[in-house]
């Protein structure tokens with residue numbers, strides 16, 4: 001895997017060293033893609049002055065580092081919903097000794113500034129989230145602002161261009177470069193309202209769920225989560241962690257079954273953490289609020305070092321952005337082991353073919369099958 005990225009036409013012919021986050025992951029995946037290269041190539045050919053620019057969905061900071069290598073004083077607002085992107089961008093800036101003074105880091109719900117003159121956006125996989133981002137831009141951009149959207153050519157079609165036109169302004173796609181295109185959209189000056197969070201209910205457990213647009217399983221229970229819900233343990237637990245909580249459904253059920261336990265909800269997506277918190281407040285009475293704790297984090301990296309759990313519940317992701325990978329599951333299992341008190345349990349649900357039992361046996365030296373059906377399996381490993 002290469003970590004050296006050449007920034008075309010940067011003043012000093014810059015070669016950046018760029019890594020994913022965390023950099024010690026075993027996935028062997030590159031930190032940038034051809035759409036990043038295309039966006040930077042197009043900009044460098046135009047050699048624009050360093051204007052007030054927002055960068056949205058920069059996976060690990062390639063665009064941010066690229067613009068900073070064009071001009072160290074480029075004023076940037078860098079927005080991401082993923083904590084791993086934020087940490088990866090900050091780490092890559094540091095590795096390449098690029099200045100971060102004129103960069104404001106924003107999450108997916110922080111207010112964007114007025115007076116932006118340019119926006120660079122990587123097309124996210126989730127189009128509801130993309131629509132949310134376009135509508136959010138429509139609330140603050142000056143009319144006529146240029147928004148450059150980088151994407152794989154195969155993701156660009158008439159309906160995507162129509163979606164952009166409807167939610168921000170007229171859009172045209174460039175010629176292809178390394179199987180990617182850059183869509184140029186010019187903001188039409190019309191302000192759009194944001195869609196409300198999706199709301200649905202899980203009558204079996206008397207729960208009402210709200211999902212913001214970038215949260216896993218947008219308007220229904222995930223099938224893995226549905227099976228896990230039937231097997232959430234009940235016991236003498238003080239501290240339970242819902243790791244990769246999404247909307248918080250597993251932790252909410254654990255709180256119902258274990259009314260004295262403190263529940264920690266953790267996710268890489270800020271919108272997921274926010275949704276879990278809304279769902280907690282909506283489903284439990286005010287006294288229960290002291291039992292719910294919410295963390296925007298990469299696995300369990302930054303939790304209080306003294307926090308020890310008796311039970312960790314986990315429905316792990318099997319991709320990071322566009323890339324299919326099991327390195328996050330691996331990191332989650334390692335972090336869970338570190339955080340569990342002796343005798344504590346990690347309970348995992350996964351597609352049978354992912355063979356999580358192999359990883360759990362390697363890490364914990366034990367693994368029991370709690371339940372299974374044709375497709376899914378629920379596994380439990382105990383820390384010695």
Ligand SMILES: C[S@@+](CC[C@H](N)C(=O)[O-])C[C@H]1O[C@@H](n2cnc3c(N)ncnc32)[C@H](O)[C@@H]1O
Nearest residue numbers: 216225244245246267268269298299315316317
């Ligand atoms: C399969 S979903 C499970 C969501 C929810 N627990 C459920 O069962 O419906 C996996 C979740 O892991 C989160 N995730 C991905 N990478 C993560 C990371 N590095 N640290 C923490 N959470 C992560 C995703 O945002 C997603 O919400």
